[in-house]
Amino acid sequence: MSDTNANSTVAFVRHDTIPEREPPLGERGLIKWLRENLFSSVTNGVLTVLSLWAIYLILAASLPWLLNGIWDAPSIRDCRTILDGARGGCFAVLTERWNQLLFGFQYPSDQYWRPTLAFILLFVAFAPVMFYKLPRKLLIMTAVYPFLGYWLIWGGSIWVPVFAAGGFVAGYMVYRQFITRSFAIAFFGAIVGAFVFWWIADFITPVLANLIPIELEFVKSRQVGGFMLNMILGVVCLSLALPLGIILALGRQSSMPIIKWICVVFIEFVRGVPLITLLFVANVVLAYFLPPEANFDLVVRVIIMITLFAAAYIAEVIRGGLAALPTGQYEAADSLGLDYPQSMRLIILPQALKISIPGIVNVAVGLFKDTTLVSVISMFDLVGMIRGPILSSTDWNGVYWELFGFAALLFFIMCYGISQYSQWLERQLATDHR
Amino acid sequence: MSDTAAKVEAKASAISDQVAIEIQNMNKWYGTFHVLRDIDLTVYQGERIVVCGPSGSGKSTLIRCINALEEHQAGSITVDGTLLSSDLKNIDKIRSEVGMVFQHFNLFPHLTILENCTLAPIWVRKIPKKEAEETAMHFLTKVKIPEQADKYPGQLSGGQQQRVAIARSLCMRPRIMLFDEPTSALDPEMIKEVLDTMIELAEEGMTMICVTHEMGFARQVADRVIFMDQGQIVEQNEPEPFFNDPKSDRTKLFLSQILGH
Ligand SMILES: Nc1ncnc2c1ncn2[C@@H]1O[C@H](COP(=O)(O)OP(=O)(O)OP(=O)(O)O)[C@@H](O)[C@H]1O
Ligand SMILES: [Mg+2]
Numbered sequence: 001m002s003d004t005n006a007n008s009t010v011a012f013v014r015h016d017t018i019p020e021r022e023p024p025l026g027e028r029g030l031i032k033w034l035r036e037n038l039f040s041s042v043t044n045g046v047l048t049v050l051s052l053w054a055i056y057l058i059l060a061a062s063l064p065w066l067l068n069g070i071w072d073a074p075s076i077r078d079c080r081t082i083l084d085g086a087r088g089g090c091f092a093v094l095t096e097r098w099n100q101l102l103f104g105f106q107y108p109s110d111q112y113w114r115p116t117l118a119f120i121l122l123f124v125a126f127a128p129v130m131f132y133k134l135p136r137k138l139l140i141m142t143a144v145y146p147f148l149g150y151w152l153i154w155g156g157s158i159w160v161p162v163f164a165a166g167g168f169v170a171g172y173m174v175y176r177q178f179i180t181r182s183f184a185i186a187f188f189g190a191i192v193g194a195f196v197f198w199w200i201a202d203f204i205t206p207v208l209a210n211l212i213p214i215e216l217e218f219v220k221s222r223q224v225g226g227f228m229l230n231m232i233l234g235v236v237c238l239s240l241a242l243p244l245g246i247i248l249a250l251g252r253q254s255s256m257p258i259i260k261w262i263c264v265v266f267i268e269f270v271r272g273v274p275l276i277t278l279l280f281v282a283n284v285v286l287a288y289f290l291p292p293e294a295n296f297d298l299v300v301r302v303i304i305m306i307t308l309f310a311a312a313y314i315a316e317v318i319r320g321g322l323a324a325l326p327t328g329q330y331e332a333a334d335s336l337g338l339d340y341p342q343s344m345r346l347i348i349l350p351q352a353l354k355i356s357i358p359g360i361v362n363v364a365v366g367l368f369k370d371t372t373l374v375s376v377i378s379m380f381d382l383v384g385m386i387r388g389p390i391l392s393s394t395d396w397n398g399v400y401w402e403l404f405g406f407a408a409l410l411f412f413i414m415c416y417g418i419s420q421y422s423q424w425l426e427r428q429l430a431t432d433h434r
Numbered sequence: 435m436s437d438t439a440a441k442v443e444a445k446a447s448a449i450s451d452q453v454a455i456e457i458q459n460m461n462k463w464y465g466t467f468h469v470l471r472d473i474d475l476t477v478y479q480g481e482r483i484v485v486c487g488p489s490g491s492g493k494s495t496l497i498r499c500i501n502a503l504e505e506h507q508a509g510s511i512t513v514d515g516t517l518l519s520s521d522l523k524n525i526d527k528i529r530s531e532v533g534m535v536f537q538h539f540n541l542f543p544h545l546t547i548l549e550n551c552t553l554a555p556i557w558v559r560k561i562p563k564k565e566a567e568e569t570a571m572h573f574l575t576k577v578k579i580p581e582q583a584d585k586y587p588g589q590l591s592g593g594q595q596q597r598v599a600i601a602r603s604l605c606m607r608p609r610i611m612l613f614d615e616p617t618s619a620l621d622p623e624m625i626k627e628v629l630d631t632m633i634e635l636a637e638e639g640m641t642m643i644c645v646t647h648e649m650g651f652a653r654q655v656a657d658r659v660i661f662m663d664q665g666q667i668v669e670q671n672e673p674e675p676f677f678n679d680p681k682s683d684r685t686k687l688f689l690s691q692i693l694g695h
Contacts, residue, residue, distance in 0.1 A: 331503055332540035336554035337530030350544050431586040
């Protein structure tokens with residue numbers, strides 16, 4: 001054997017294993033990474049250097065401004081005195097007007113705990129909806145929250161939200177009673193049931209409120225402002241717009257021409273009109289049409305308008321999701337004997353909504369930022385507060401960067417959170433293994 | 435020879451004289467296109483029927499009319515004593531009695547195999563979840579994939595998916611099964627596993643209508659073979675005479691093409 005080995009130059013047998021060695025210096029660790037990612041070609045290298053330079057310029061301008069900032073001063077003039085010509089932000093406006101930025105300038109200051117508590121509970125209420133692996137019992141909190149949240153922020157007698165909730169329960173009970181017979185009877189019966197309940201409750205509420213007075217100080221809608229108003233508008237409008245958008249999308253697919261026609265006209269009309277126009281309508285025009293005694297709260301009117309606006313967009317996004325499903329899914333659901341509501345709820349919508357998540361998030365983020373438009377119809381949301389009471393005060397006239405930077409940061413945090421959640425959700429729901 | 439005779443014997447005895455599906459003078463149009471013309475067909479309980487015919491002849495349309503996935507415009511279809519009308523109650527009732535297996539499986543990709551199988555029993559038949567799961571496991575075992583129950587459809591091969599689709603239909607305990615070319619989207623090596631499942635089902639006496647071009651399957655299990663062309667039933671007969679001695683020229687032509695004579 002060794003013979004052949006020695007004689008032949010072609011045959012080869014290895015008897016020892018080559019020990020592992022590290023790659024050459026230029027091929028490992030940081031150097032390799034830098035070379036591959038930042039300096040892989042001349043153009044790439046030049047771009048890297050230019051980018052670093054740009055980053056340096058931005059940091060050089062903003063870091064001193066951030067780090068050297070004044071957090072404690074009664075007015076912009078004092079800020080300037082303290083800074084004495086040095087570069088630095090006047091963040092004192094944030095600390096001094098913190099409560100105004102968050103709650104508006106008219107919310108009673110001894111009641112700030114209420115919206116704060118409502119904000120914390122908001123997460124408890126949303127958790128079981130957002131994380132479907134949490135125990136389903138927590139959904140009770142979600143169902144209670146709209147009424148609890150209303151009561152915490154606006155206050156008044158507790159019996160108002162209790163009876164409002166009671167109307168829904170009454171409607172649901174009527175629905176349960178008739179659903180075995182027919183969906184239509186159950187649906188309209190539920191609406192009638194709820195309204196009868198509210199009509200009766202209208203008489204009982206004042207009596208009960210006198211007998212058992214559990215109440216919080218009542219806050220008028222005009223007094224609600226600051227970032228709280230943005231949060232209220234964003235959360236409420238989105239929660240309402242999503243189901244409404246689903247209904248509109250399904251309606252647009254309906255085989256019943258009248259329903260289809262109504263949905264198409266609605267969607268196309270609302271999408272064709274700027275939101276700001278709708279807000280002006282809510283502010284001014286609606287007042288002409290509604291009877292004078294129908295003292296419709298401005299916040300409610302704005303909520304309705306933003307909801308309709310967002311619903312139209314969400315409907316179109318979901319329609320795309322519905323269209324992307326193969327007809328085989330509808331046929332399979334039908335062939336198993338599922339009725340329309342069942343096949344929509346169990347088969348079609350879960351898949352269509354999953355496809356639509358990126359689009360819905362797009363609308364959600366846009367809607368949340370658009371809530372600042374209410375400042376144009378003289379409501380004092382975060383931007384309204386900044387542009388109005390704060391910037392026009394003699395103390396803080398001129399601190400644009402700090403204030404608007406703060407507003408941007410708050411909105412960025414919220415929107416980035418929504419976006420991260422949606423990406424997580426998409427990964428969770430990825431079951432098709434394509 | 436005596437073997438086949440025994441088989442025919444066994445077949446004949448499985449068929450009862452109870453009518454499962456009765457189609458009378460049924461016509462269907464797509465717009466102005468007359469897809470199905472004067473269809474008359476009576477299927478008895480326990481009968482196994484294979485439908486074949488050239489592409490576009492209306493085979494799919496015919497069996498989709500039976501569970502109202504397609505609407506017919508004239509004539510009548512009675513399934514298990516229930517007349518198919520536009521009444522939604524009747525339609526849902528018929529659909530829950532009639533299982534359907536599609537060419538492209540149409541499993542629900544967002545649900546696990548087990549959930550695919552228990553969904554309709556739970557929501558349509560109102561069976562408790564526990565019991566529905568037991569039934570599902572029974573049928574998944576029957577189609578030989580109980581170990582896949584917790585996977586998603588996207589993780590299975592085509593043949594496995596089609597067997598799940600069959601199990602899903604069986605979980606509703608249907609009285610009639612419809613198959614629309616169940617093997618034509620499958621690779622050759624997977625066709626056999628699906629056909630075996632169908633043969634087993636046929637041997638248990640399930641009433642079946644299969645649209646298929648698997649002539650071996652037709653010979654082995656069919657009680658009757660129906661040949662369709664241009665929306666009409668052109669010829670129907672027991673498999674032996676149908677394949678060995680077709681009467682119509684169109685059948686002869688079709689058979690010569692499909693059997694490669
Ligand atoms: N939704 C529809 N609208 C209009 N025409 C249709 C529709 N579906 C099918 N058709 C036509 O009806 C005829 C019958 O179709 P069908 O699907 O029943 O044929 P098939 O016998 O199943 O054919 P294949 O073997 O290719 O599946 C074909 O000519 C087809 O083009
Ligand atoms: Mg077909």
